[in-house]
Amino acid sequence: EAGVAQSPRYKIIEKRQSVAFWCNPISGHATLYWYQQILGQGPKLLIQFQNNGVVDDSQLPKDRFSAERLKGVDSTLKIQPAKLEDSAVYLCASSLVGTGMGNTIYFGEGSWLTVV
Amino acid sequence: SQQGEEDPQALSIQEGENATMNCSYKTSINNLQWYRQNSGRGLVHLILIRSNEREKHSGRLRVTLDTSKKSSSLLITASRAADTASYFCATPSNDYKLSFGAGTTVTVRA
Numbered sequence: 131e132a133g134v135a136q137s138p139r140y141k142i143i144e145k146r147q148s149v150a151f152w153c154n155p156i157s158g159h160a161t162l163y164w165y166q167q168i169l170g171q172g173p174k175l176l177i178q179f180q181n182n183g184v185v186d187d188s189q190l191p192k193d194r195f196s197a198e199r200l201k202g203v204d205s206t207l208k209i210q211p212a213k214l215e216d217s218a219v220y221l222c223a224s225s226l227v228g229t230g231m232g233n234t235i236y237f238g239e240g241s242w243l244t245v246v
Numbered sequence: 247s248q249q250g251e252e253d254p255q256a257l258s259i260q261e262g263e264n265a266t267m268n269c270s271y272k273t274s275i276n277n278l279q280w281y282r283q284n285s286g287r288g289l290v291h292l293i294l295i296r297s298n299e300r301e302k303h304s305g306r307l308r309v310t311l312d313t314s315k316k317s318s319s320l321l322i323t324a325s326r327a328a329d330t331a332s333y334f335c336a337t338p339s340n341d342y343k344l345s346f347g348a349g350t351t352v353t354v355r356a
Binding site: 134165170171172173174175178186221223234235236237238239240 | 279281287288289290291294334336343344345346347348349
């Protein structure tokens with residue numbers, strides 16, 4: 131079974147530039163997550179999709195971050211304009227359904243962003 | 247705010263020794279999960295324990311859950327170099343949002 135695919139793996143941009151990350155979840159997984167993980171910290175949920183609808187985006191900085199999941203499969207996360215504090219690993223994950231009843235989340239390898 | 251918090255922040259042990267880390271959480275949960283993250287990689291699910299379970303085993307892993315104290319522990323027995331990683335506990339803060347702690351970094355010395 132193929133895992134969660136993410137690209138690019140690494141990106142270095144200057145502040146105020148824009149960047150986009152792509153995620154392809156495990157086939158058949160209805161729920162897709164984007165997490166931000168700053169070095170030395172645990173992952174923080176940015177946005178959660180159920181199929182192509184947003185379930186939770188309460189911690190997404192909407193003035194600069196946007197995400198979409200067209201057709202309920204692939205997803206993109208965009209940052210525009212980037213700030214220095216956006217330097218982090220952006221982890222995409224998916225699960226069959228939501229995690230409330232104990233469904234396992236499967237993570238991709240992450241996209242490492244450095245803003246200089 | 248984070249639901250679960252791991253303790254200690256870092257742990258260094260000799261190969262073959264056991265490693266124990268703890269997780270405390272704030273609100274009632276119906277399950278608690280542990281994940282591992284090797285350096286530069288994504289997180290990998292290790293084990294899930296439900297609120298009506300007190301102990302669960304998976305290979306060299308043993309997880310306990312004490313809902314009265316709102317705490318869980320992860321024990322890795324007979325540690326190996328490959329166990330060097332960060333370990334995170336994760337709890338659902340509501341029906342759909344899984345929150346992670348800051349993690350325990352485990353270093354296994356050869």
